[in-house]
Amino acid sequence: MKHKLLLGSVLALMGVLVGVAFFAIAQPVQVLPRMALAPGYALVDQNGQRLTNEDLRGSIVLYTFAYTGCGEPCATIERTMRAVAARLDEVDTGGAPVRLITISVDPERDTPETLRAAAPALGSDGSTWRLVSGESRVVKQVVGGGFGVFYEPRPDGAVRFDPAFVLVDGWGITRARNRIGVPEPDMLLDQIRLLGNEIRASTGVARYAYEAAHLFSCYAY
Amino acid sequence: MIRTRFLLAGLALMLLGTGSALALGARLNRTPELHGTLLDPPLPAAEFALTSGGGRLVGPPQFRGKLVVLFFGFTHCPDVCPLTMQRLGAAMRELGDRAEQVQVILVSVDPERDPPDAIDAYAKRFHPSFVGVTGTEDELRAVASSYGIFFARNDAGSEAGYSVDHSASTLVLDRDGQLRLIWPFDTTAEALASDLRYLVRR
Numbered sequence: 538m539k540h541k542l543l544l545g546s547v548l549a550l551m552g553v554l555v556g557v558a559f560f561a562i563a564q565p566v567q568v569l570p571r572m573a574l575a576p577g578y579a580l581v582d583q584n585g586q587r588l589t590n591e592d593l594r595g596s597i598v599l600y601t602f603a604y605t606g607c608g609e610p611c612a613t614i615e616r617t618m619r620a621v622a623a624r625l626d627e628v629d630t631g632g633a634p635v636r637l638i639t640i641s642v643d644p645e646r647d648t649p650e651t652l653r654a655a656a657p658a659l660g661s662d663g664s665t666w667r668l669v670s671g672e673s674r675v676v677k678q679v680v681g682g683g684f685g686v687f688y689e690p691r692p693d694g695a696v697r698f699d700p701a702f703v704l705v706d707g708w709g710i711t712r713a714r715n716r717i718g719v720p721e722p723d724m725l726l727d728q729i730r731l732l733g734n735e736i737r738a739s740t741g742v743a744r745y746a747y748e749a750a751h752l753f754s755c756y757a758y
Numbered sequence: 759m760i761r762t763r764f765l766l767a768g769l770a771l772m773l774l775g776t777g778s779a780l781a782l783g784a785r786l787n788r789t790p791e792l793h794g795t796l797l798d799p800p801l802p803a804a805e806f807a808l809t810s811g812g813g814r815l816v817g818p819p820q821f822r823g824k825l826v827v828l829f830f831g832f833t834h835c836p837d838v839c840p841l842t843m844q845r846l847g848a849a850m851r852e853l854g855d856r857a858e859q860v861q862v863i864l865v866s867v868d869p870e871r872d873p874p875d876a877i878d879a880y881a882k883r884f885h886p887s888f889v890g891v892t893g894t895e896d897e898l899r900a901v902a903s904s905y906g907i908f909f910a911r912n913d914a915g916s917e918a919g920y921s922v923d924h925s926a927s928t929l930v931l932d933r934d935g936q937l938r939l940i941w942p943f944d945t946t947a948e949a950l951a952s953d954l955r956y957l958v959r960r
Binding site: 571572573574575576577578579587589590591674675678679682683708709710748751752 | 802900904907
């Protein structure tokens with residue numbers, strides 16, 4: 538009798554162990570890693586409105602970097618942003634708004650007026666997708682320092698930079714840095730979807746599964 | 759003999775299982791009702807050294823082993839900063855002996871009107887252990903930004919000429935200098951003290 542009890546509890550505990558191992562290996566819940574705090578900033582958008590990181594608290598934000606005089610090199614970035622903006626209703630974010638922000642890497646020439654003139658052709662509506670700029674040294678510090686995106690003006694007037702799509706959650710924490718070429722809209726939407734899943738599971742028992750997913754590094758990207 | 763071995767192995771396995779299950783459960787569940795956002799695992803935090811009273815360079819690295827509480831404000835601040843600083847002071851007094859394990863640093867967001875001695879003296883008005891630091895505008899912007907804090911001069915401001923709009927959250931670095939907790943503005947002194955007590959115990 539005693540042995541049966543012991544065997545029973547051993548089996549039960551092995552069950553727990555197998556469960557934990559299964560969770561760690563099979564990763565049934567996937568999350569995006571919490572990488573670092575996204576930078577704080579105060580910039581200006583195409584309508585002359587101040588935009589700060591605090592205004593975006595509670596929103597999922599996809600940041601990109603480009604400039605209006607860029608032409609063909611930026612066209613893929615802009616096309617991707619348009620596609621993501623158009624398909625946002627496919628993603629359930631648990632009520633969290635999604636915002637797209639494109640920060641100019643040519644702030645000297647990209648004044649709010651220039652950005653406003655360029656916005657319609659790009660598809661930026663000034664609310665879901667905003668184009669922002671600011672003082673050169675502030676932009677340099679935010680984009681170069683905070684987001685870690687290097688850019689420099691070239692002698693011919695163009696600006697050299699590598700495309701980056703940075704996803705920040707409602708707490709202001711960077712969750713994805715897509716820096717190799719221009720990602721597919723599907724992948725960006727999937728990353729937004731993962732954040733949405735986490736938000737929807739932020740209450741009750743499901744929260745533990747998501748925290749465990751962070752604990753076991755069940756990272757999707 | 760075989761049976762004893764089997765029993766011992768079973769027992770060891772059981773202990774291991776219980777241990778890991780408890781560790782996991784504790785990790786997920788040990789958090790009491792925290793009033794700020796706990797970052798678990800903690801996030802990397804930027805290091806810095808800025809100028810305090812008497813020209814001393816002060817920054818989080820020299821307080822390793824203590825919790826470091828960071829708030830960004832300025833001496834001409836009409837409401838948000840004095841309120842937050844006063845609550846941090848009250849929380850420190852509530853902590854009693856444990857307050858020795860907490861260092862509050864006030865970082866200026868108004869380099870023009872906050873010389874090192876002024877910001878440090880201002881911080882000490884709320885608790886003698888507090889330190890205030892400042893630097894050039896570019897230095898302060900870089901430090902603030904790296905902690906997700908924005909600030910911008912607002913000329914449509916107060917009687918003092920201008921005001922500075924800034925993020926009002928307060929951040930806590932753990933003993934290893936990693937970002938652990940973020941309090942929103944308007945967290946009460948009791949709530950601050952309760953969260954700090956929890957973090958000090960860990």
